[in-house]
Amino acid sequence: MPQIIPIKDLKDTAAISEMCHQADSPIFVTKNGYGDMVLMSMEVFESMQKKWDMYSEIEQAEAEIARGQAMPAREGLASVRAKYGL
Structure with missing residues (x-):
């Protein structure tokens, strides 16, 4: 409350x-x-700020997905492995 x-x-x-x-x-x-x-308090503010930042990043990711700028995770990991020889 x-x-x-x-x-x-x-x-x-x-x-x-x-x-x-x-x-x-x-x-x-x-x-x-x-x-x-x-x-x-500063602690409450910092906690809220972290949540706001996380929600902002989620919103950006969802926008990228909607614009078709994302790829399936398996393809992305395969691309990184190939690039760095992992």
Whole structure:
């Protein structure tokens, strides 16, 4: 379940830092009852960044497949083996 805090709670920076490091997901900050910001620890950010990078690579691979720029794995491996004498 996501954590949601009002913007006025940001005054206690030490408590916010502790909350970010204890949470395994982003913390949503509201202003006047509406979403305003998202806070997270560096660890959570890096984890999310890795997922975004992986999804981007999958998306690129799927686009290459759709454009016909891919070959079956067996053919690709055979090509590499022949090229490098493996």
